[in-house]
Amino acid sequence: GAVVSQHPSWVICKSGTSVKIECRSLDFQATTMFWYRQFPKQSLMLMATSNEGSKATYEQGVEKDKFLINHASLTLSTLTVTSAHPEDSSFYICSANGLAGATDTQYFGPGTRLTVL
Amino acid sequence: RKEVEQDPGPFNVPEGATVAFNCTYSNSASQSFFWYRQDCRKEPKLLMSVYSSGNEDGRFTAQLNRASQYISLLIRDSKLSDSATYLCVVKANDYKLSFGAGTTVTVRA
Numbered sequence A: 001g002a003v004v005s006q007h008p009s010w011v012i013c014k015s016g017t018s019v020k021i022e023c024r025s026l027d028f029q030a031t032t033m034f035w036y037r038q039f040p041k042q043s044l045m046l047m048a049t050s051n052e053g054s055k056a057t058y059e060q061g062v063e064k065d066k067f068l069i070n071h072a073s074l075t076l077s078t079l080t081v082t083s084a085h086p087e088d089s090s091f092y093i094c095s096a097n098g099l100a101g102a103t104d105t106q107y108f109g110p111g112t113r114l115t116v117l
Numbered sequence B: 001r002k003e004v005e006q007d008p009g010p011f012n013v014p015e016g017a018t019v020a021f022n023c024t025y026s027n028s029a030s031q032s033f034f035w036y037r038q039d040c041r042k043e044p045k046l047l048m049s050v051y052s053s054g055n056e057d058g059r060f061t062a063q064l065n066r067a068s069q070y071i072s073l074l075i076r077d078s079k080l081s082d083s084a085t086y087l088c089v090v091k092a093n094d095y096k097l098s099f100g101a102g103t104t105v106t107v108r109a
Helices: none
Strands: A003-006 A010-013 A019-025 A032-038 A045-051 A067-073 A076-081 A090-096 A112-116 B004-006 B011-014 B018-025 B030-038 B042-051 B055-057 B058-064 B070-074 B082-093 B098-100 B103-108
Touching: A010 A019, A019 A032, A019 A090, A019 A112, A032 A067, A045 A067, A045 B098, A067 B058, A076 A090, A112 B098, B004 B082, B011 B018, B018 B082, B018 B103, B030 B058, B030 B070, B042 B055, B042 B058, B042 B082, B070 B082
Parallel strands: A010 A112, B011 B103
Antiparallel strands: A003 A019, A019 A076, A032 A045, A032 A090, A067 A076, A090 A112, B004 B018, B018 B070, B030 B042, B030 B082, B055 B058, B058 B070, B082 B098, B082 B103
């Protein structure tokens, strides 16, 4: 099946720093990628939809200036958590649809566990 | 009201037992339905899609009731490796997926 990678798999940082997370589709081109966040014992919550070459669409309540998304190519989307604070500590997961958009399946990356001290 | 609601469990069953659980969804316009499996501290992985007529994949059987807006998953002959959190996932008419919080299943020896 399709493979999506994320880097880094985990990161610990100090409060106030910015953290960049990369999401790559390894064996297919992804016109659309999604960024989710999951807090312990809660469901995945969609943060934003990232479209190649255009601005991301953010879900209600997600600050676009805090969570910067760049989808510069058909295989890479990045999420930058700016000025991270302890409440941003969470499991961040990306997923990707295929180029034709015909697939009904989203393939998930392995996730990035962010801990902000 | 949450878009997708699940009984969190946990369902604690012995090996070989049958376990079943449901989820309900609020958007009547939902078009696609899935069960994902998530292991501790890992990403979700697609277990199976759910079709209107119901479908089976090995020991797993999924049912969809559009009138009542609920989806079920049944696991027969449980294995230790079935221990995980099962996520009910619903898609409307765009690519966005709505996730339930998950039902935890623990299969004991």
